Amino acid sequence: MTITNVDLSSCDREQVHLVGAIQPHGVLLVLAEPELRIVQASTNSADFLDVPCERLVGQCLDGLLGEENTAAIRTQLVKKELANATHLISVPFLSSQNGVVHISGNRINGLLLLEFELSAGTVEMIPAHAYSSRLQDMIQQLYGSAGLLSFLSVVVEQVRILTGFERVMIYRFDRDGSGMVIAEAKETNLEAYLGLHYPASDIPEPARRLFALSPLRHLPDVDYVPVPLFPDQSPLSDGSPVDLSHSFLRSVSVMYTSYLRNMGVKATLVMPLLKSDKLWGLISCMHHSEPKYLAYEQRFPVELLSRMLSLRIGDLENLDHYAYRTQLIQAYCQLIGEMGRAKNYHDVLFGSKINLLNGINADGAALLENGKVTLLGITPTAYQVGLLAEWLAQQKDAVLVTHCLSYNFQAAGEFSAVASGLLAIRISRVNLTWVMWFRPEVLSETHWAGDPKKPVIIDDEDQESRLQPRTSFALWKETVRGYSHPWLDCEIEHVSKLQQNLHDILAEQTYQLIQLNTELELSNQALNNFVYAASHDLKEPLRGIHNYAELLRLEEDEHLSGQGHQRIETILYLTGRMHHFLEALLEYSHLDHIDQDFQIRSITPLVEEVVDMLKNANPDDCITIDIQPAMPDILCNSTFVKVIFQNLIMNAIKYNAEAVKTIKIGCYTTNGMPVFFVQDNGIGISSEFHEYIFQPFKRLHGHKEYGGGSGVGLALTQKAITQHGGRIWIESGEGKGSTFCFTLTPEHVEERGE
Amino acid sequence: MRPLMIVEDSDEDFEVICWALQKTGCTHPIIRTERAEEALSRLFPGLPQIDRIDQLPCLMLLDLNLPGMNGLQMLKELRQMKQKLSTPIVILSTSDNPLDIAACYRFGAAGYIVKPFKLEQYIEKIRDLTRYWFNTITLPEEKCDE
Numbered sequence: 096m097t098i099t100n101v102d103l104s105s106c107d108r109e110q111v112h113l114v115g116a117i118q119p120h121g122v123l124l125v126l127a128e129p130e131l132r133i134v135q136a137s138t139n140s141a142d143f144l145d146v147p148c149e150r151l152v153g154q155c156l157d158g159l160l161g162e163e164n165t166a167a168i169r170t171q172l173v174k175k176e177l178a179n180a181t182h183l184i185s186v187p188f189l190s191s192q193n194g195v196v197h198i199s200g201n202r203i204n205g206l207l208l209l210e211f212e213l214s215a216g217t218v219e220m221i222p223a224h225a226y227s228s229r230l231q232d233m234i235q236q237l238y239g240s241a242g243l244l245s246f247l248s249v250v251v252e253q254v255r256i257l258t259g260f261e262r263v264m265i266y267r268f269d270r271d272g273s274g275m276v277i278a279e280a281k282e283t284n285l286e287a288y289l290g291l292h293y294p295a296s297d298i299p300e301p302a303r304r305l306f307a308l309s310p311l312r313h314l315p316d317v318d319y320v321p322v323p324l325f326p327d328q329s330p331l332s333d334g335s336p337v338d339l340s341h342s343f344l345r346s347v348s349v350m351y352t353s354y355l356r357n358m359g360v361k362a363t364l365v366m367p368l369l370k371s372d373k374l375w376g377l378i379s380c381m382h383h384s385e386p387k388y389l390a391y392e393q394r395f396p397v398e399l400l401s402r403m404l405s406l407r408i409g410d411l412e413n414l415d416h417y418a419y420r421t422q423l424i425q426a427y428c429q430l431i432g433e434m435g436r437a438k439n440y441h442d443v444l445f446g447s448k449i450n451l452l453n454g455i456n457a458d459g460a461a462l463l464e465n466g467k468v469t470l471l472g473i474t475p476t477a478y479q480v481g482l483l484a485e486w487l488a489q490q491k492d493a494v495l496v497t498h499c500l501s502y503n504f505q506a507a508g509e510f511s512a513v514a515s516g517l518l519a520i521r522i523s524r525v526n527l528t529w530v531m532w533f534r535p536e537v538l539s540e541t542h543w544a545g546d547p548k549k550p551v552i553i554d555d556e557d558q559e560s561r562l563q564p565r566t567s568f569a570l571w572k573e574t575v576r577g578y579s580h581p582w583l584d585c586e587i588e589h590v591s592k593l594q595q596n597l598h599d600i601l602a603e604q605t606y607q608l609i610q611l612n613t614e615l616e617l618s619n620q621a622l623n624n625f626v627y628a629a630s631h632d633l634k635e636p637l638r639g640i641h642n643y644a645e646l647l648r649l650e651e652d653e654h655l656s657g658q659g660h661q662r663i664e665t666i667l668y669l670t671g672r673m674h675h676f677l678e679a680l681l682e683y684s685h686l687d688h689i690d691q692d693f694q695i696r697s698i699t700p701l702v703e704e705v706v707d708m709l710k711n712a713n714p715d716d717c718i719t720i721d722i723q724p725a726m727p728d729i730l731c732n733s734t735f736v737k738v739i740f741q742n743l744i745m746n747a748i749k750y751n752a753e754a755v756k757t758i759k760i761g762c763y764t765t766n767g768m769p770v771f772f773v774q775d776n777g778i779g780i781s782s783e784f785h786e787y788i789f790q791p792f793k794r795l796h797g798h799k800e801y802g803g804g805s806g807v808g809l810a811l812t813q814k815a816i817t818q819h820g821g822r823i824w825i826e827s828g829e830g831k832g833s834t835f836c837f838t839l840t841p842e843h844v845e846e847r848g849e
Numbered sequence: 850m851r852p853l854m855i856v857e858d859s860d861e862d863f864e865v866i867c868w869a870l871q872k873t874g875c876t877h878p879i880i881r882t883e884r885a886e887e888a889l890s891r892l893f894p895g896l897p898q899i900d901r902i903d904q905l906p907c908l909m910l911l912d913l914n915l916p917g918m919n920g921l922q923m924l925k926e927l928r929q930m931k932q933k934l935s936t937p938i939v940i941l942s943t944s945d946n947p948l949d950i951a952a953c954y955r956f957g958a959a960g961y962i963v964k965p966f967k968l969e970q971y972i973e974k975i976r977d978l979t980r981y982w983f984n985t986i987t988l989p990e991e992k993c994d995e
Contacts, residue, residue, distance in 0.1 A: 635914075635943045638966055639861045645968040646868065674966055 115329075115336040116321035117344040118314065120388055121212040124151065125330060125337055128172070128207050131156040131165065134330040135337070137344075139322045143196070143211055148325040156209075160186065168198065177202045179309065180210065180341050182391075197391045201341040204331055210344050212391055230396055233257070243411040247278035250378070250404060255280040257397050258389055260364060260380035264288055267376040270496075270581070271295055272303070274376070285383060298377075302351070307374040308340055311398045312365045314347055316386035317355050321346040355381075362387035364394070366401035370408045378404075416585050419456075423589040426454025431596055440600050444530070445471055455586060457532035459513065464528045474533055475510040482506055483517070487529055493521040494591055498534070498581040508577065511536050516579030518586065520594035522601055530597065532590065534579035619687075626684040630677045637677070641670040679807035683791060686814050689734050693819075696733055698726040698771070702760055705740045713748060716756060720744070723761035727769045729839050735815035736839070742808040743773040743835050750796075750833075751777035774834040781829040788825065789813040812837075853877040854906035854936070856888045856923075858915050862964065866910065866941070869968070869975040875983070880906060885915050885923040892934060906936050908982050911958075913942040913949065921949075924956035937982060 117123045122143045125135035132155050136148040144151075146159065157165035164186050171183045180201040187195055195214035200207055233253040247265045255263040262285055265278040272295030279289040298306070306312065329336050339345040355363065364380040378401050413420065430453065433443040444451045444462055451460035452472050459474035463484045468477040475483070486504045487495060498516045501508040507517075516534025644666040647655070655663065699722060706720050740760070747758045759774040780788060784795055791810035812835075816823050820841035827833035853875070857863045863881060870879070882888040892905070913920035920940060927934055937959035942949065945963045953961055962978065965971045 631944070635859075638943065638964060639859070641966055642865045642968055642971070643861065646865070649968065671966075 114321070114339065114346045115327070116323050116346040117339070117342070118316075118319050118346055119322050120315050120319075121210055121344045123324065123339075123342060123344050124156075124209045124211070125324070126156060126207040126209060127330070131169075131207070133159075134206070135324045135326065137322045138325050143213060152325060168200075172200070172207070177207075178341070180208075180343050183209075185214065185391075199343065203338050203341060206330065206337060208337070208339070208342055210342060212343075214390060214392060230399075233400070243408070243415050244277060246407075246411055248280075250400065251278045251280040254378060254380065254397050254400065257400075258364060258380055258393065260362075260382050260387065261285060261384060262288070262381040264379045264381070265368070265376055266293070266379055268298075268303070268374060271499075272298075272300065274298065277376075297354070302348070303374055305340060306365060306367045306377060307369065309343070310366060310402065311343070311394060312347075312363075313343070313389060313394065314352075314355075314363045315388035317352050317361050317363075318386070359383055361385055364389060364397070366398060367405075368401060368408060369405040370412075375405075375408055412584070416583055419583070420585045422454045423585055427589055427592055429453060430593065434596065434600060440597060440604075441469070445469055451530065451532070455532060455589060456580070457516075457518070457534055459533040461531045461533070462529075463531070464522075465526050472533075473513050473535065475507075475514050479507075479510050480531070483514075483519075483531070484527060484529055487519055487521070488527055494587065494594065495519040496582050496587055498579045499577050501577040511577045515577050516582060518582050518590055520590050520597075522594065522597045528601065530590070530593070534582075536577060537579055538574060538576065623684045623687050626680060630680045630684070634674070634677050637670055637673055641667065641674065644670065683807050683811055683814070686735075686738070686811065686818075689732070691732065691818075692734075693730055693732050695728050695730050696736070697728045698731075698736065698762070699724060701733055701736050702726070702740050705737050705744060706760075709741065709744055709748065716748060717754065718748060718756045718758065720758045720760065726762040726771070729769065731819055731839050732815075735818055738815045739812050739837070740773070742812045746808055746835075747773060747775035747777055747833070751775060753777070768838055768840060770836050770838055772834050772836045774832065776832045779829050779831045779833050780825060780827045782827075785825050785827070789823065850877055851903060851905065851907035852880045854880045854882070854888065854891075854909040856882050856885060856909065856915065856920070857912045857941075858883045859912070862912070865968070865971060866975070869971045870979070872972050873976040873979055875975075875979050877907065877983070883916075885911075885918040885920065885926075889923065889926065892936075893930075893932060905934075908978075909936050909938045910941045911938050913940060913944060913953070921952055921956065924953065924958060928957055939978060939982070 117137050119139055119142075122140050123137040124133050124140075126132060127134050133151050133153065136151040138148050140146055140148045140151055144159065151159065156168065160168070164184065167184050167186075175181055175183075177200055180199050182197060182199045185195050185197045197212045197214060198209055199212075200209045202208070233249075251263040251265055254260075262279070262281040264276050264280075266274045267277050268274045274293045274295075274297070276288045276291050276293075279287060281287065324337075328334075331337065355361075358381075360381045360383060362382040362385075366378040367374055368376040368378060378397075429449050430443060430451075433446065433449050434440045437443045441462065441464070443449065444460075450471055451462075452458075457472075459470070459472035461471065461474050461480045462469045463480060466481075468480045468484075470477060470480065474480065483504070486506070496518055497503050500515055500517045501511045507514065513535055514533040515536040516532075518532040518534075520530050522528040522530060644663050648660070648663050648667070652660070702722055706722065710718065710720075744758060744760070748756055753776050757776045760772070761774075762769050762771045764770070780795065788795070789809050789812075791807050813823050816837050816839065819839040821838035823835060823837035825833060825835050853870070855863060855866060857866065867879065880891065882891060888909075888911075911920045911923065915923075918926070920942070924938065927938075938957070939960035939962060940953045940958050941962050941964060943964050944950075950961050959982075960978070962974050965974060
C-alpha cells in the first residue's frame with residue numbers, strides 16, 4: 096500500500112497556481128491600484144465585455160464600466176482587504192446578452208484581480224429569494240439528523256438537489272493524505288463510489304493546499320480550452336506570472352483534467368470542509384453526462400452550506416463519540432486523583448484497579464523510564480518496547496500517533512499483531528521517559544478506486560516522460576495489513592492531558608529528589624565528620640586509661656593481689672578492644688575522604704601488591720594464593736580496589752582452620768560484565784547469615800576466636816564496591832569454604848514485566 | 850647538660866612521657882610548659898640567644914592538640930620569627946592523620962611520633978628518639994673537644 100512519491104513530487108513541480116491562464120466561463124482583468132489601470136486581460140474579453148483585450152490593456156476601469164460603477168467598486172475596495180476572492184458588485188451590463196455581470200476581486204502581488212462572470216438570469220433575480228425555500232427545507236432536514244454520517248448523507252442529497260449535479264460526494268482525508276468517500280448522492284444509473292478509498296496521490300498536497308484556500312472550485316467543462324492573458328508578459332517586475340491561487344477562474348492542472356476524463360467526468364464543483372482551519376474533507380460534485388456550468392447565484396447557497404458545515408464538523412464528530420469522551424474524562428479524573436494521593440505515579444499507572452488502560456480503547460500499555468520497561472495488558476515484549484523507544488527518541492514530536500506503526504517503523508512489523516496502533520507521549524526527553532498505548536492489528540478489506548500502487552503512469556513515449564494519471568478505476572480490493580483502528584481525537588486529547596500531568600509530577604519529583612539528595616549528602620557528611628572527630632577524640636582518653644593500667648601492672652605489681660592483677664588485665668583487654676573498634680570506625684569513615692580518582696587500571700597488579708603485603712604480615716601461615724594472571728582492566732579507584740581485596744583476602748586467611756590455606760582470586764564474565772571473586776577453603780558461612788555479614792560491626796564469632804576482627808572488614812569492602820556502582824554477594828555454606836563475588840561496574844537494568 | 854622541653858597540656862601524657870624517658874635512661878633536665886605561648890616566651894625572654902646557648906633546650910617534644918595556640922601554629926610562628934631557633938622539634942601527637950603529619954614536616958618539625966597505645970611501644974619510640982637526637986648530636990662535639 097506504499098504510495099510512490101513520484102506523483103507527489105511531480106505535482107509539486109507543476110505549479111498550478113502560476114499557469115497564467117483561465118477557464119473560459121468568465122473574464123479576468125489584472126489592474127494596478129490606485130488608478131485602476133488595466134495591465135493584463137484575458138483574451139476572451141470580447142465574448143463577455145464586447146471589448147477586445149488589446150484595447151482594454153492600458154485603459155482605466157471607468158472607461159469600461161462607467162464612472163458610477165467604478166465609484167461603487169472603489170468604495171468596496173477601500174472597505175475590504177480582499178485576501179480571498181470576494182464578490183464586489185453585480186451590474187447590468189450593456190451587452191448584447193442583456194444580463195447581469197458579477198464582479199469579484201482579490202488582491203495579490205500588489206495587484207488587483209477582477210473576475211467577471213455572467214449571471215444566470217436577469218438583474219431582478221436575487222440569490223436569497225431564488226433559493227430561500229430550498230435552504231429552509233435543507234436546514235429542516237439537517238436538524239433531524241443524528242450523528243455525523245447521517246448528517247452528511249442529508250447534506251449530499253440537498254447539494255445534489257440545489258446544484259443539479261449528477262453525483263455529490265463527501266470525501267474525508269485521513270492522516271496520511273489518502274481519503275475515503277463517506278457520503279454520496281447520485282443518479283441511480285451511476286456506479287457507487289461510497290466507501291471507496293483514494294490514495295493520497297489522487298489529491299496531492301499542492302492541490303489540497305489550494306482547495307483549502309478558496310471556498311469553491313468550479314470546472315464547468317473538463318474539455319475547456321484555457322484562455323491566456325494578454326499581454327503574455329507578466330506585469331510583475333521580476334517577470335514571474337501573477338499568482339492566481341485565489342481566482343475563481345484559474346485554469347486547472349492538466350493532471351486533474353486527465354484524471355477526471357479517465358473517470359468519465361465532464362464537470363466538477365468542489366468545496367472544502369474545514370475543521371479548525373484545517374482541510375478535513377471535500378464536498379465534491381461531478382457531472383458525467385455533459386459539461387455543467389453553475390452560475391454565481393446557483394453556487395452561492397451551496398457555498399454557504401459548506402461553510403456552515405465546516406463550523407459544525409467538530410461538534411458532530413464529538414457527538415458521535417460523546418459516551419466515549421465522557422468515559423475518557425472519567426478515567427482521566429480517576430488517574431489524576433490517584434496520582435495526587437499516591438507517592439509514586441508509577442504505582443498508579445500500573446495499579447490493579449486504576450491504571451493506564453482505564454477507559455481507553457487500547458489492549459496494552461507500557462512505560463519506559465530510565466531504560467526500564469513496565470508493561471500492562473497485551474503488548475510487545477520489553478525488548479521490543481526498548482527498540483520502539485530508541486525509534487521514538489529520534490522523533491521530534493512529544494506525542495506520536497499512528498495506526499500503521501510498521502509503515503513508519505519497519506522493525507515494528509515483527510509485532511504488528513499486538514501493536515499496529517501506537518499512541519505515545521513523551522514525559523521526559525532527558526530520562527527518555529515515554530508512556531505508550533497499543534492497539535492490535537485489524538485485518539480489513541479496503542476498496543480502492545483503482546490500484547493504489549499505480550497511481551500514475553509514466554508515459555515513456557514522450558521525451559519528457561510526462562506523468563499521466565491512471566486510467567483504471569476498476570474496484571481494487573486489498574486486504575490491509577499492519578493497520579489498527581485509528582486513534583480518535585478525543586483519545587489523543589486524553590493522553591495529551593495525561594502527558595501534561597505526568598510531566599508536572601516528574602518535574603516536581605525531580606526537584607524534590609535533588610533537594611533530598613542535597614540534604615542527605617550534607618547530613619551524611621556531617622555524620623562522617625562527627626564519626627571521625629568523635630572516634631579521634633575518644634582515642635586520647637582511651638589511650639590514657641590503657642597507659643595507666645599498664646603503668647599499674649608494671650610499677651605496682653607487687654602491691655596487687657592475684658585478683659587485682661586479673662582485673663588490670665581485663666581493663667587492658669577491654670581498652671584494647673575499644674581501641675581496635677575506634678580504629679575500624681575511623682577507617683570506615685575515612686573511605687569517604689579518599690580522593691574520587693577513577694582511572695582505567697589493570698586489576699592483577701593491584702591484587703599482587705595486596706597479596707605481597709598480606710603474606711609479609713602472616714609469614715608463619717601456610718598459604719597458597721592463586722591469582723588469575725590477566726584480569727580485565729577496569730575503570731576504578733585503586734585505593735578502593737586495594738581495600739576490597741585486602742579485606743577479602745584477610746578474611747580468607749583469618750577464617751580458615753585448614754593446615755594449607757588455599758585462596759583463589761580471579762574473574763569471569765556474565766552478560767558482558769566482569770565478575771571478580773575471592774575463593775577460599777575456610778570455615779564458610781551458613782546461608783542464614785549471608786544478608787547480615789556486610790553490616791558494619793556485625794560479627795559471627797566471639798571476640799577471641801579467629802583473631803578477633805573488628806567486624807568492619809566486609810562493611811568496608813561493600814562500601815568501596817558501592818563507590819564503583821558495583822555489588823557484592825557471597826556463595827558459601829558452613830564448612831564449604833566461601834566465594835565472595837563482586838562487580839565494579841553498574842549493572843544494566845533488568846526488564847521488569849507486569 | 851642542656852634541658853629537654855616538653856610542651857604537653859595533659860598531665861597523664863606528661864607522666865607517661867617522663868616515665869618512658871626515665872626508663873630509657875635519659876638524664877636531661879626537663880622543662881614542661883602546658884601551652885605553646887608559654888613555651889615561646891620561655892625560649893625568647895628578650896635576651897640575645899647567643900648569651901644563653903647553654904640554657905636552650907637540646908630537644909623539644911611538642912603536642913599538637915593544645916589549648917590556645919596549637920602545636921602546628923607554634924611551628925608556623927617559629928618559622929616567621931627573625932630569630933631562628935636551633936632546637937630540633939619533634940611532634941608527639943595522638944593524630945595519625947597523614948595530612949597532620951605532612952603539615953608538621955612542612956613547617957619545620959624534625960620528627961613526628963604518634964603516641965603509642967601500648968607502653969612497650971612508648972618506651973621503644975622514646976628510646977629511638979633519644980638515641981638519635983642525643984647520641985648522634987653530642988658525638989661530634991666530643992670529637993671536637995679531642
